[in-house]
Amino acid sequence: MTDVAIREPSSLRNKLLSVWENRWTTRLMPFVILLLIAFAFSLATGGRFLASRNLTIILNQALVVATVATGGTFIFATGNVNLAMGATTVLCETVSAMAFLAILDAGGSVELGLVVMFVISVILAVFIMGFSAILSTKLNVRVLYVTIVMMTLLAAIQQALLGGSTLTIPSKITRMLANNNVHYIIFGVFFAFAVVIFHFTKIGRTLRFIGTNEICAHQTGKFKKDYLLLAFVIGGLGMGLGAMVAIIRSGSVSITTLSSLNMDTMLAIVLGGMSVFGGSKSFVYAGVIGAVTVTALQNGMVMVGVDSNLIQGVRGLLFLLLVAAAQKRPHGLPAPEG
Amino acid sequence: MNRRIKNTLITLAFPVLMFLIMEAVCLIAAGRHVIDFSTNLDLVNLVRNTGIACAITYALSFNLTSGRLDLSLGAQRLAGTVIGSNIALALGLSGVWLLLFSLTFGLVFGLVVGLVFVWARVPPMVLGIGMGLILESVVYVTSGGVGLNLFGVQGITILSEAYFTILVVAILLVVVLYLVAYTKFGYQMRAIQGSQRIAQNSGINIFRHAVLCYTFAGGLVGVAGILDAAYKTQMAVTSGNASSGPVVSNTFPMFLGIFLGRWSNQAVGILVATLTLRIFAMGLAKLQLSEAMSNVVNMFLYLAFLVYLANENYFKKRKAWADRLVEVQEKKSKLGIPVEA
Numbered sequence: 001m002t003d004v005a006i007r008e009p010s011s012l013r014n015k016l017l018s019v020w021e022n023r024w025t026t027r028l029m030p031f032v033i034l035l036l037i038a039f040a041f042s043l044a045t046g047g048r049f050l051a052s053r054n055l056t057i058i059l060n061q062a063l064v065v066a067t068v069a070t071g072g073t074f075i076f077a078t079g080n081v082n083l084a085m086g087a088t089t090v091l092c093e094t095v096s097a098m099a100f101l102a103i104l105d106a107g108g109s110v111e112l113g114l115v116v117m118f119v120i121s122v123i124l125a126v127f128i129m130g131f132s133a134i135l136s137t138k139l140n141v142r143v144l145y146v147t148i149v150m151m152t153l154l155a156a157i158q159q160a161l162l163g164g165s166t167l168t169i170p171s172k173i174t175r176m177l178a179n180n181n182v183h184y185i186i187f188g189v190f191f192a193f194a195v196v197i198f199h200f201t202k203i204g205r206t207l208r209f210i211g212t213n214e215i216c217a218h219q220t221g222k223f224k225k226d227y228l229l230l231a232f233v234i235g236g237l238g239m240g241l242g243a244m245v246a247i248i249r250s251g252s253v254s255i256t257t258l259s260s261l262n263m264d265t266m267l268a269i270v271l272g273g274m275s276v277f278g279g280s281k282s283f284v285y286a287g288v289i290g291a292v293t294v295t296a297l298q299n300g301m302v303m304v305g306v307d308s309n310l311i312q313g314v315r316g317l318l319f320l321l322l323v324a325a326a327q328k329r330p331h332g333l334p335a336p337e338g
Numbered sequence: 339m340n341r342r343i344k345n346t347l348i349t350l351a352f353p354v355l356m357f358l359i360m361e362a363v364c365l366i367a368a369g370r371h372v373i374d375f376s377t378n379l380d381l382v383n384l385v386r387n388t389g390i391a392c393a394i395t396y397a398l399s400f401n402l403t404s405g406r407l408d409l410s411l412g413a414q415r416l417a418g419t420v421i422g423s424n425i426a427l428a429l430g431l432s433g434v435w436l437l438l439f440s441l442t443f444g445l446v447f448g449l450v451v452g453l454v455f456v457w458a459r460v461p462p463m464v465l466g467i468g469m470g471l472i473l474e475s476v477v478y479v480t481s482g483g484v485g486l487n488l489f490g491v492q493g494i495t496i497l498s499e500a501y502f503t504i505l506v507v508a509i510l511l512v513v514v515l516y517l518v519a520y521t522k523f524g525y526q527m528r529a530i531q532g533s534q535r536i537a538q539n540s541g542i543n544i545f546r547h548a549v550l551c552y553t554f555a556g557g558l559v560g561v562a563g564i565l566d567a568a569y570k571t572q573m574a575v576t577s578g579n580a581s582s583g584p585v586v587s588n589t590f591p592m593f594l595g596i597f598l599g600r601w602s603n604q605a606v607g608i609l610v611a612t613l614t615l616r617i618f619a620m621g622l623a624k625l626q627l628s629e630a631m632s633n634v635v636n637m638f639l640y641l642a643f644l645v646y647l648a649n650e651n652y653f654k655k656r657k658a659w660a661d662r663l664v665e666v667q668e669k670k671s672k673l674g675i676p677v678e679a
Contacts, residue, residue: 081463135641140648144407144463148586149641156633163628260578263467276464309483309577313475320468324458332538333548334461 026281026326030273030289037293041300049300060183062288062295064089064246067187068261069268069287070194071238074231076269077198077282078224079211082232083147085239086262087154088128090253092243094158096121097167097253110173117247122240128154129236130229137225151262159255166254174251183248190241191288197234198284207231211278267319268294275326345601352598353614360621372621382500384616386569389503392612393562394588395595396514397555399608401462402592404530404551409466410451412581413473414556418444419563419573420477420486432493437506440564441557447473448556452549470579478575486573497568506561507609515605523550559585587633590640591615597647 019025041049048054068089075082096117103113132150136143177183198204206227210217214224246258265287272290274282294315301311360372373380394411401408422443423436431439451469455462477485488494496502518524526547529537538544567573594615595608602610615636622632667677 081461083463135645139645141641141644142648145589145644148407148589149637149644152583152586153634153637153641156630156637159630160628160634163630259580263471263579266464266467270464276461307478309475309478309575312471312577313479316468316471316475319471320454320458320460320465323460323464323468327460330459332534333456333544334459 023281026273027283030271030286030293033271034289034293034296037296037300041296041303045300045303049303054299054303058292058295058299060249061299062291063183063187064242064249064258065261065264065268065294066288066291067190067245068238068242069265069272069291070191070284071235071242071287072265072269073274073282073284073287074194074198074207074234074238076274076276077204077207077211077278078228078231079214079278080143080228080231081147081266081276082132082143082235083262084128084132084150084154085235085265086258086260087151087158088125088236089239089242089246089261090258091128091154091158092121092125092240093246093257094161094167094253095124096243097169097247098161100169101167104170114173114177118244121243122237125240125243126233126236129232129239133229133232137228143228162253162255164255166252169247169251171251174248177248183245186241186245190238191284194234194238194284198282203227203230204284208278208280208282211282212280264291264294267315270319270322270326273326276323277327348601349598349606349610352610353617356614356617360617360624364621364624368625370624372617372624378500380620384613384620385500386498386503386565387619388609388613388616389507390562390566391588391591391616392507392609393510393558393565394585395591395608395612396510396605397558397562398585398588398592399514399595399604400527400551400555400558402589403596403604404527404534404548406462406548406551407466407589408451408552408555409463409579409582409585410469410473411466411555411559412576412583412585413470413477413579414444414447414451415559415563415585416485416573416576416581417447417473417477418556418560419567420481420575422560423486423488423564423567424481427491432491433496436494436568437497437561437564440560442560444560444563445553445557448553448559449549451556452552455552456545456549466582467579470582474575474577474579474581478577481575483575485575486567488567488571491571494568494571497565503565506565510558510561511605511609514608515603517554518604523547527551587636588612590636590643593640593647594643597643 038050068085072082072085099120100113100117103116104110128150132143132146135141135146198207206217206222207230209220209222210224210227218224247253250257268290269287270276270290271293272286272288274286274290297315297318298311301314302308306314357372364370364372373384375381394415397411398408419440422439422441425443426432426435426439451465454469455465458465460468518527526537526542529540529542530544530547534544563573591612591614592608595611596604597607598611599605599607601607618639619632619636622635627635670677
């Protein structure tokens, strides 16, 4: 009887489920969460949270995560998780900053240094992600294992390059770039590119198809190996550009720089309303809305006076709850692919 | 040659060969021995580091062999050790009691993570990240940001003695070997490793099994944690899932251990693999490579091993495919069907 009652289309549970699983609920929920966070912290801080200065700070802080997460959605859409996004971004930041400082030391012009820095950052990130994808697609190592190794390997390379030192780009240069809104332009151009590719081309449709049903996609002639490489390369582009945005924002690089970037990016993608399993419900703005939500949450809790170590516990809890809520609960345990 | 003797010799050949290679490299490049036998310092370090890494690797193997990468193991290690040992110290206990309390609290935190996994059914890696952040936060709150401080505590030296580490590793080896090879739990584990769905359809309670795997893993990292803390006389709190670092780096000995298990079994394979890689790490240290450079070398080796593992049957498959083509062509010519060029 209970089973029949559950299957009854008009039962309250099924009505609630159909509302919850409605595509508009999925798309609007991240915005509702962001508004709720803004409302709650505005009340708790007596309106200081919504002051224009604080909102600008949140926006600037969110920009690095938003850029990396926008690229990351291409990888997530295929149902794969990349643990090396943060390490890749930071290594690109380190190498490109070293190149820039070397050019300045050699008497080169600032313009030349900036161009070289930009090119190195993007090429290195695309190379690292391409290499990771090739390890997986051509040499058959599982994506999960590749990203575990790459995460540790890239962090070790960065540590070997930097040791205990801190690289600092002269503040007048970063100020000049920031005053000319270069970081906003980088993000804006990349976001527009990502939206077009993800939502209006065959590439985006295929990536979502692969995430929805890999076997079906394969049997339709959409081969995961080719498209996974593309997803990683576009993801790499986001990481390289994210490194540039980070340099403009902070101007210095050390081994502790952006240490929580990977976690923040994953949290942003999930908070932005995207499933960790990827698929048809993936959308490219998830990374952006999620990045703003993550930063607003962090900023609000700091303003309320919550200890930073407690904030991470709250973020962990929120992360798990949202992932659990956003997915259809499987009858068995989640697939063994991790 | 008797098969058992042959397998034993192959298994033992890995650490012996690694030692000989690193000894030669160290002598040529740095004029030093991998293990300086004139003092027992190197030997004690090797035993201790192997013991700690082995416990973590056993813990990883409970879940990772079934495709579940638990990134919260490091946080469980931290929570089990810090909370368990602090409670033991508050009760006026020391020495082996710290180990027992760390083990118990490790089991409890592992159980909690397992239960959350079965309830939420989110991908294990995602669960690990979330639970890692939560547990690190819990440790910070419960220890007041101090973590575990064993400096000046009486009776803890036993925990960092080489013979004690050997004893603990021997017990872990026997327990893990028994669990994996001779119990219903072990049979179920192998069935789930084959196919979770078929295992479930054949009546195995995969949920209970997953909770047990997480629980055992939590206990093992609790043991690893207190052995490490006893030697360093402290365990600091971490944030941002930094606690997962030592665990992630031990995925290499786990994969190598499973590979070596072909000639023995998983438990022995992991122990031998851990010892082999610790000798390698000691060799790199004797070459005066920095920790970061050692990690770089280690990770490239790890990548190469994963590539080998993923393609070890490549030539066999190619040969089988070529043989099949020849067979088809012979059949066709026998039946009078024209053979395409």
